[in-house]
Amino acid sequence: xxxxxxxxxxxxxxxxxxxxxxxxxxxxxxxxxxxxxxxxxxxxxxxxxxxxxxxxxxxxxxxxxxxxxxxxxxxxxxxxxxxxxxxxxxxxxxxxxxxxxxxxxxxxxxxxxxxxxxxxxxxxxxxxxxxxxxxxxxxxxxxxxxxxxxxxxxxxxxxxxxxxxxxxxxxxxxxxxxxxxxxxxxxxxxxxxxxxxxxxxxxxxxxxxxxx
Numbered sequence: 001x002x003x004x005x006x007x008x009x010x011x012x013x014x015x016x017x018x019x020x021x022x023x024x025x026x027x028x029x030x031x032x033x034x035x036x037x038x039x040x041x042x043x044x045x046x047x048x049x050x051x052x053x054x055x056x057x058x059x060x061x062x063x064x065x066x067x068x069x070x071x072x073x074x075x076x077x078x079x080x081x082x083x084x085x086x087x088x089x090x091x092x093x094x095x096x097x098x099x100x101x102x103x104x105x106x107x108x109x110x111x112x113x114x115x116x117x118x119x120x121x122x123x124x125x126x127x128x129x130x131x132x133x134x135x136x137x138x139x140x141x142x143x144x145x146x147x148x149x150x151x152x153x154x155x156x157x158x159x160x161x162x163x164x165x166x167x168x169x170x171x172x173x174x175x176x177x178x179x180x181x182x183x184x185x186x187x188x189x190x191x192x193x194x195x196x197x198x199x200x201x202x203x204x205x206x207x208x209x210x211x212x
Contacts (some may be wrong), residue, residue, distance in 0.1 A: 035120040036173035037090065038077065038181070040129065044102045044111035045186040053193070056145040060111075060188075064144035066103040068155070068187050069136035073097040074164065075117045078128040086117040086131065099136055102187045103143070121173045129181060132163045135200045141191070155191060158199045165202055171209050178212040 051058040060066045074095060075086030088096055104112045117131070135141075135155035142152050157163070173179050184207045191198040 034175040040117040043113040058143040067142040068103040069139035073132040075131035155198045180210040182208040
């Protein structure tokens, strides 16, 4: 009959081996992986600062501050047909709409960069990011010409345009690591005059993916 000492050694050995391969010795359930973090940043194209309207040239700089408020909402990332929801901050537990002035300048006279999503995400390989982008209905495009002339006009999506914008992109989320996706929008190149309003065609693209 096996001695008590040998039996104890055998149990310890079995638990050690199963722990190495990622199985809980007491329950037999696989250990859940720790989440990673996805951070999505949005910034206007630094070269897109001029709008020509008939005989006037409008520009964005510190002397002539401009306003173009856009709404960002309903972010998701995909693994084929499966998806994970994105939140504005790691402490958020529900999706929220947010407004950003994409023509706002920082202290260096460059377009301000915004973190539009930062979420805990299960680790794995992903192939697409998607979120809603629209011009704010409550705020007009405001920009000033070199002559000092002020310009204000409404901006809307073209008729029939989908609210969600898709960005096909392969990237990975790793345990306890940060994946950062930088997205660029061309604010003034995205708008075209149509009668008394501007249509917003949302020229956007992923410029970089970083892993920290």
